[in-house]
Amino acid sequence: MNTDHDTIVAPATAAGGAIAVIRISGGEAFAVCDRIFRGRRPLAEADGYTVHYGTVAEGDRVIDDVLAAVFRAPHSYTGENSVEISCHGSSYIVSEILRLLTAAGGRMAQPGEFTIRAYLAGKLDLSQAEAVADMIASSSRAAHALASTQMRGGYSEELESLREKLLNLTSLLELELDFSEEDVEFADRTALRATMQRIAAEIDRLRSSFALGNAIREGVAVAIAGAPNVGKSTLLNRLLNEERAMVSEIAGTTRDVIEECANIGGVLFRFLDTAGIRPTDDRLEQMGIQRTMSSIERAQIVIHMVDASTLTGPVPAPDFPLRPEQKLLTVVNKTDKAPAAWRLPEGVVGISAKHGEGIDALCDALRESVDTEALYHGDPVVSNSRHYEALSAAREALGQALEGLAHGLPTDLLSEEIRQVITHLGAITGRGAIAPDEILQNIFSKFCIGK
Ligand SMILES: Nc1nc2c(c(=O)[nH]1)N(C=O)[C@@H](CNc1ccc(C(=O)N[C@@H](CCC(=O)O)C(=O)O)cc1)CN2
Ligand SMILES: Nc1nc2c(ncn2[C@@H]2O[C@H](COP(=O)(O)OP(=O)(O)OP(=O)(O)O)[C@@H](O)[C@H]2O)c(=O)[nH]1
Ligand SMILES: [K+]
Numbered sequence: 001m002n003t004d005h006d007t008i009v010a011p012a013t014a015a016g017g018a019i020a021v022i023r024i025s026g027g028e029a030f031a032v033c034d035r036i037f038r039g040r041r042p043l044a045e046a047d048g049y050t051v052h053y054g055t056v057a058e059g060d061r062v063i064d065d066v067l068a069a070v071f072r073a074p075h076s077y078t079g080e081n082s083v084e085i086s087c088h089g090s091s092y093i094v095s096e097i098l099r100l101l102t103a104a105g106g107r108m109a110q111p112g113e114f115t116i117r118a119y120l121a122g123k124l125d126l127s128q129a130e131a132v133a134d135m136i137a138s139s140s141r142a143a144h145a146l147a148s149t150q151m152r153g154g155y156s157e158e159l160e161s162l163r164e165k166l167l168n169l170t171s172l173l174e175l176e177l178d179f180s181e182e183d184v185e186f187a188d189r190t191a192l193r194a195t196m197q198r199i200a201a202e203i204d205r206l207r208s209s210f211a212l213g214n215a216i217r218e219g220v221a222v223a224i225a226g227a228p229n230v231g232k233s234t235l236l237n238r239l240l241n242e243e244r245a246m247v248s249e250i251a252g253t254t255r256d257v258i259e260e261c262a263n264i265g266g267v268l269f270r271f272l273d274t275a276g277i278r279p280t281d282d283r284l285e286q287m288g289i290q291r292t293m294s295s296i297e298r299a300q301i302v303i304h305m306v307d308a309s310t311l312t313g314p315v316p317a318p319d320f321p322l323r324p325e326q327k328l329l330t331v332v333n334k335t336d337k338a339p340a341a342w343r344l345p346e347g348v349v350g351i352s353a354k355h356g357e358g359i360d361a362l363c364d365a366l367r368e369s370v371d372t373e374a375l376y377h378g379d380p381v382v383s384n385s386r387h388y389e390a391l392s393a394a395r396e397a398l399g400q401a402l403e404g405l406a407h408g409l410p411t412d413l414l415s416e417e418i419r420q421v422i423t424h425l426g427a428i429t430g431r432g433a434i435a436p437d438e439i440l441q442n443i444f445s446k447f448c449i450g451k
């Protein structure tokens with residue numbers, strides 16, 4: 001990765017708008033722009049946070065009328081001198097201006113390179129930088145709340161406070177080592193244990209928030225499962241308001257799992273319409289049912305759908321296994337064709353997917369099964385698997401430190417165990433030590449160009 005801070009250029013807006021923005025950042029940003037931009041005065045003489053009208057030209061040939069916004073180091077997103085050129089939103093104009101900028105000494109930026117520079121300049125820590133990408137990708141109120149808390153540093157503060165407490169512990173322990181001849185104990189072992197246990201509990205809380213955080217980010221997975229022909233695909237289409245899946249009276253219509261997202265009450269749900277489960281000799285149908293089973297396994301919520309028109313007794317239990325943390329929603333479909341004397345059992349949602357009855361109640365039930373209270377309170381919720389891994393490693397190291405403490409581990413080794421915990425927590429924000437190139441590369445390669 002290039003960190004010598006040459007001047008980078010990239011489009012910052014997606015194609016298709018009326019206006020397109022091109023970003024330029026680096027030590028030579030003004031000089032590079034002044035080679036192609038003609039305004040009243042050179043941008044090199046302009047104050048920060050000012051906007052200038054002018055043209056971009058190649059020799060006599062004017063490419064476009066533009067506005068250039070000037071940012072002076074350190075007051076910019078990257079912390080470097082930066083210019084943003086707003087031109088007409090033509091992909092041809094954008095590519096021409098980029099061509100001129102690179103000929104004038106700029107280099108095309110890599111994905112996430114502006115944000116890497118913001119991180120290296122100390123404008124954001126790693127977890128905040130990652131939240132920038134989540135912010136751009138957010139497509140629901142809940143995902144936005146998640147990214148927003150993280151981008152504003154709520155989660156970093158929490159981690160920083162844990163790190164500080166641990167650093168205090170190691171300082172006390174290391175002080176003891178300095179006085180090892182005298183057999184003193186600066187770090188009262190009972191208090192030490194209590195502090196370590198409090199920190200462990202906090203790490204556990206963060207780790208357990210990952211189930212919610214990850215679901216919010218990726219979409220809460222809801223498998224729609226049941227026997228063939230109960231109306232699973234009809235429900236998917238109803239929820240999406242679109243004829244996405246094939247529907248027919250032929251049992252075994254759906255073979256491959258169909259996955260689509262819908263926003264319900266500010267939360268993104270990822271619905272998985274599956275092949276109907278039944279014993280069959282058809283090889284292809286068996287493959288479909290295998291996929292049904294793995295979709296059920298991966299889902300947070302499973303809708304077990306049964307057909308009211310074929311119900312003779314009570315609603316049968318699902319013929320697939322569920323884990324304790326998975327939520328089961330029993331849905332009786334085709335209530336429009338239920339026998340006259342039939343009554344909806346307790347705890348079951350009755351719908352007619354074909355006619356749209358009961359869909360609101362089903363959506364309410366789905367929405368209620370996701371607790372977003374913490375999210376909207378601004379409580380830190382872990383949504384990034386890199387962070388989850390680091391927290392797990394920290395928790396494991398802390399467990400070993402606690403074990404060591406219980407078994408009278410020598411002070412220097414105990415201190416070393418606690419340092420491990422600090423290192424793992426520090427990897428999340430990248431504070432304490434600048435993260436190695438390889439890790440930065442890995443994180444930022446997932447960004448879009450121009451971010
Ligand atoms: N046109 C434009 N819009 C944008 C961005 C941008 O870079 N350009 N952003 C980015 O992608 C986001 C805003 N982020 C930004 C963050 C900091 C600074 C900045 O100038 N910071 C200064 C001053 C802070 C202050 O006054 O308190 C600094 O950090 O010193 C600019 C944009 C979203 N909208
Ligand atoms: N009367 C009535 N018919 C329905 C309702 N929902 C679905 N159907 C009909 O039931 C039949 C099967 O619907 P599908 O949506 O294909 O059922 P499925 O569960 O996806 O079936 P497979 O993919 O084969 O497992 C179709 O003829 C639908 O029109 C409903 O609420 N009322
Ligand atoms: K069918």
Ligand SMILES: [Mg+2]
Nearest residue numbers: 232233253254
């Ligand atoms: Mg189907």
